[in-house]
Amino acid sequence: MKGAFVPGCGPDTARAKFMAYLPFLKPVIKSFFKKPATQSYPFAPMPKDDLVRGHVEIDAESCIFCGICARKCPTAAIATDKNEKSWTISRFACIVCSACCEACPKKCLFMKKELTPASEVKTVDVAIKNA
Amino acid sequence: MGKRTVMPFGPQHPVLPEPIHLDLVLEDEIVKEAVPSIGFVHRGLEKLVEKKDFMEYVYVAERICGICSFMHGMGYCMAVEQVMGIEVPKRAVFLRTVWAELSRVHSHLLWMGLMADAIGFESLFMHSWRLREYVLDMFDMTTGGRVIFSACKIGGVRRDIDAEKMKRFLDALGKVEDGLHEIAGTFAADHSISHRLTGLGVLTKAEAEDLGALGPVARASGIGFDARTHGYAAYGDLKVNVQTEQSGDCMARASVRIRELYEAIRLIRLCAEIMPDGPTETKVTGNPNGESFARLEQPRGEVLYYVKGGGGKFLERMRCRTPTFANLPALLEMLKGAELADVPVLILTIDPCISCTER
Ligand code: SF4
Ligand code: SF4
Numbered sequence: 001m002k003g004a005f006v007p008g009c010g011p012d013t014a015r016a017k018f019m020a021y022l023p024f025l026k027p028v029i030k031s032f033f034k035k036p037a038t039q040s041y042p043f044a045p046m047p048k049d050d051l052v053r054g055h056v057e058i059d060a061e062s063c064i065f066c067g068i069c070a071r072k073c074p075t076a077a078i079a080t081d082k083n084e085k086s087w088t089i090s091r092f093a094c095i096v097c098s099a100c101c102e103a104c105p106k107k108c109l110f111m112k113k114e115l116t117p118a119s120e121v122k123t124v125d126v127a128i129k130n131a
Numbered sequence: 132m133g134k135r136t137v138m139p140f141g142p143q144h145p146v147l148p149e150p151i152h153l154d155l156v157l158e159d160e161i162v163k164e165a166v167p168s169i170g171f172v173h174r175g176l177e178k179l180v181e182k183k184d185f186m187e188y189v190y191v192a193e194r195i196c197g198i199c200s201f202m203h204g205m206g207y208c209m210a211v212e213q214v215m216g217i218e219v220p221k222r223a224v225f226l227r228t229v230w231a232e233l234s235r236v237h238s239h240l241l242w243m244g245l246m247a248d249a250i251g252f253e254s255l256f257m258h259s260w261r262l263r264e265y266v267l268d269m270f271d272m273t274t275g276g277r278v279i280f281s282a283c284k285i286g287g288v289r290r291d292i293d294a295e296k297m298k299r300f301l302d303a304l305g306k307v308e309d310g311l312h313e314i315a316g317t318f319a320a321d322h323s324i325s326h327r328l329t330g331l332g333v334l335t336k337a338e339a340e341d342l343g344a345l346g347p348v349a350r351a352s353g354i355g356f357d358a359r360t361h362g363y364a365a366y367g368d369l370k371v372n373v374q375t376e377q378s379g380d381c382m383a384r385a386s387v388r389i390r391e392l393y394e395a396i397r398l399i400r401l402c403a404e405i406m407p408d409g410p411t412e413t414k415v416t417g418n419p420n421g422e423s424f425a426r427l428e429q430p431r432g433e434v435l436y437y438v439k440g441g442g443g444k445f446l447e448r449m450r451c452r453t454p455t456f457a458n459l460p461a462l463l464e465m466l467k468g469a470e471l472a473d474v475p476v477l478i479l480t481i482d483p484c485i486s487c488t489e490r
Contacts, residue, residue, distance in 0.1 A: 023316040052272075
């Protein structure tokens with residue numbers, strides 16, 4: 001069976017017809033004894049590679065509020081304010097492309113692999129520098 | 132001539148994940164004619180090039196379609212790179228090819244699931260999509276995204292696959308291939324499937340040529356056309372075996388897709404083997420000035436990207452002709468003379484992607 005693929009007409013004797021239902025029997029029987037292929041996320045953690053883009057986080061203490069990230073963002077999800085020393089991201093607008101993280105001159109933006117929780121309202125996260 | 136009835140099909144229909152509307156002209160239960168209307172998900176993405184920086188537009192191009200998102204981004208990048216005369220590093224080209232072929236595996240597995248679902252074979256549907264999930268995990272692991280990868284950029288790629296990850300990647304690929312044997316065997320030999328698909332919706336070679344069919348639809352009718360043989364990206368070094376069938380029915384189209392799955396897996400392995408080391412991107416300076424186009428083989432057929440830049444940050448025009456658009460006339464031909472109950476299967480057999488078509 002490995003790799004074999006014979007396209008064309010189905011066989012027509014009764015025995016051949018029955019045999020033709022067999023190929024799928026193997027996976028079906030195997031599936032009886034296997035655990036479900038799905039994971040019970042969010043109750044069980046989802047194994048994710050470090051590379052995975054989940055959400056953007058900022059280390060506000062090293063940010064200089066230059067606004068480069070806001071200009072590089074394709075969806076204009078970021079707003080920065082030099083006077084108030086605030087960095088704002090609209091989670092709904094962000095498409096998690098990580099363009100901002102690559103552009104930041106201070107490397108103070110990080111892509112984290114965890115997803116932000118699902119939300120019904122448009123959320124805006126604000127980070128304010130203390131110093 | 133019997134009494135004719137016009138039956139609306141879609142835009143919302145259980146087998147259609149996306150909206151397309153057909154007016155089916157029926158005589159009894161036989162389709163005499165089908166009149167399509169599209170435009171339900173038009174998003175004006177081509178117009179958006181005038182508003183988005185040409186570098187940023189890659190993100191938009193990727194969002195034209197959720198299945199071959201990588202190839203849309205890649206096609207756009209290739210066209211812009213040609214305009215700007217950018218030489219993409221060899222390693223980036225190979226990585227693009229790996230992800231492009233993996234997209235093909237993803238797309239064809241998705242199609243197999245949808246087809247099984249359309250003919251009521253629910254467990255085969257589940258098993259196909261279980262395999263597809265492994266493929267999505269492979270994307271997740273190497274690009275950081277499951278469906279939209281943001282991995283392609285003008286001048287190269289944004290991610291590299293190191294040796295350790297490549298090993299895990301190939302192990303996962305082996306797992307997909309093992310699972311594929313069972314599903315492909317079922318598609319090939321299961322009585323209910325061949326009963327349903329064999330001899331249905333025959334498109335002869337002449338018809339396929341006249342109507343400009345592309346991709347697996349054309350190849351199932353005996354036309355050995357595959358844009359990959361033009362040798363874009365790394366395909367020049369790979370030698371693609373074009374899969375064709377002669378009978379032109381739904382079974383042939385299924386068979387072409389399944390053999391393409393194996394071919395794609397072979398190409399990914401080959402790419403991983405001969406991939407050279409080196410940088411994955413070049414620096415892009417200046418703005419595109421001039422026009423060019425790129426042709427790529429997507430899972431559904433050839434896609435054509437045309438870009439025209441006037442030396443500014445924004446392109447003047449971008450055009451994307453997608454394979455489903457080219458396959459619609461062939462679909463209308465197939466529908467003539469089909470039974471009403473076979474219409475959903477026939478529509479799925481061209482693997483329609485309406486979001487692409489309408490952009
Ligand atoms: S680019 Fe970096 S330093 Fe500049 S505002 Fe954004 S986060 Fe702050
Ligand atoms: S990840 Fe992309 S979309 Fe999100 S804030 Fe950064 S640049 Fe904008």
